[in-house]
Amino acid sequence: MHLIEAYVYEVTRRLPEKTRDDIALELRSTIEDMLSENFAEYEVREVLLKLGDPAQLAASYRDTPMHLIGPKVYDAYMYTMKMIIPWAILITILVHVVEAIVLFSGEESVLSVVIKSFGIIIGNLIHVLIQTFFWVTIVFIFIERVGLSKSDLPMTKYGSAWTPDDLKHVMVVSKKRAISRGEVIFGFVWTAIWLVFYFNADHLAGVYRSIDGVGLQMVMPAFNQEVLMSYWPLIVLLALFEIGVGLYKWIERQWTMKLVTINAVRNVFSSIVLLVMVTNPALIHDAVIPYMASLLEISNSSVHNFLEWAVWTVFVVVIVTTVLETYDSYRKAKSR
Numbered sequence: 001m002h003l004i005e006a007y008v009y010e011v012t013r014r015l016p017e018k019t020r021d022d023i024a025l026e027l028r029s030t031i032e033d034m035l036s037e038n039f040a041e042y043e044v045r046e047v048l049l050k051l052g053d054p055a056q057l058a059a060s061y062r063d064t065p066m067h068l069i070g071p072k073v074y075d076a077y078m079y080t081m082k083m084i085i086p087w088a089i090l091i092t093i094l095v096h097v098v099e100a101i102v103l104f105s106g107e108e109s110v111l112s113v114v115i116k117s118f119g120i121i122i123g124n125l126i127h128v129l130i131q132t133f134f135w136v137t138i139v140f141i142f143i144e145r146v147g148l149s150k151s152d153l154p155m156t157k158y159g160s161a162w163t164p165d166d167l168k169h170v171m172v173v174s175k176k177r178a179i180s181r182g183e184v185i186f187g188f189v190w191t192a193i194w195l196v197f198y199f200n201a202d203h204l205a206g207v208y209r210s211i212d213g214v215g216l217q218m219v220m221p222a223f224n225q226e227v228l229m230s231y232w233p234l235i236v237l238l239a240l241f242e243i244g245v246g247l248y249k250w251i252e253r254q255w256t257m258k259l260v261t262i263n264a265v266r267n268v269f270s271s272i273v274l275l276v277m278v279t280n281p282a283l284i285h286d287a288v289i290p291y292m293a294s295l296l297e298i299s300n301s302s303v304h305n306f307l308e309w310a311v312w313t314v315f316v317v318v319i320v321t322t323v324l325e326t327y328d329s330y331r332k333a334k335s336r
Helices: 002-012 015-032 041-051 055-063 071-102 110-146 164-169 182-199 225-230 232-252 257-278 288-296 300-334
Strands: 206-210 216-221
Touching: 002 041, 002 055, 002 257, 015 041, 015 055, 041 164, 055 300, 071 110, 071 182, 071 232, 182 232, 206 288, 216 288, 232 257, 257 300
Parallel strands: none
Antiparallel strands: 206 216
16 A cells, blocks of 8 residues: 555645645545455556656646656656755855854944845845756756656656656655755754854844944943853754754654654753753843943842843743644644
8 A cells, every 4th residue: 555655645746735635536546446356566566557657647637738847857857956955045044144143243233234144145045046947957958858868768856767666765744744844944044043143142142332323333242251152062962953853854854753752852952951051140241230220220130130030031932932842743743
């Protein structure tokens, strides 16, 4: 049954979502009609071989033909694009974010740097995507026109003609349990941002004010960088944990109970690290409290109480969000 389910999945995943269920039902019925009552696996292979490459069969269900590139290499072309584009987006964003944070001198306001960086990232992403699309398409057109493939049958993503043995490599992923590549990439980007931010907090996070009408400038850092750096082994370990979980998600492509457990351990570990850091009374820079008290015309103890309340509020929000995220991943892993 795995071969049949894998074949139906390989056909329907290439079709519009609104038609998948109906065509899956029709295709299963067709395959069952072609099999004997107590069929063996070799009979299933013969039937699937008669039906042919799932990419070709899926194309026959479409209302519009695939004009972008020839059907012989279309499946391998789409697989290559899906593999390259997410990494191109990830590397482009990471390179610019890291560059912007490391080169930030504090002479410009954070808001203006963020707006400028956002525009540059959008422009670079468009440029990279155009270049990726152009060169990958050129390569596949060359492969198709020159005829590097010895077989006249369509190429699969493995670069060979399709056979039922290819279904052994297919992982049938339920829509409810699926983990999108975009979610994993966002996780990598987020990890890189907070990691670079942590090591440069003394010139990124602080008290800003307008001086002589020249925009917002940092008056003093918000955190004691020496105290922050005393936790760097935990932070690096946490970052490696985050990257490891992200890579595991990329490989698994769906929520499993093993992944839920690893994700829960990661969440508990990150919460403990956060708790250890925020409860350190020396974390806030010494000059922040008297400066805020003078600015707001209140006592130092009032500012201290407010900061303590704010820190614990953030921590509670993080805990609640973590519990909800862990429960949601568990619910997805249990779904069918």
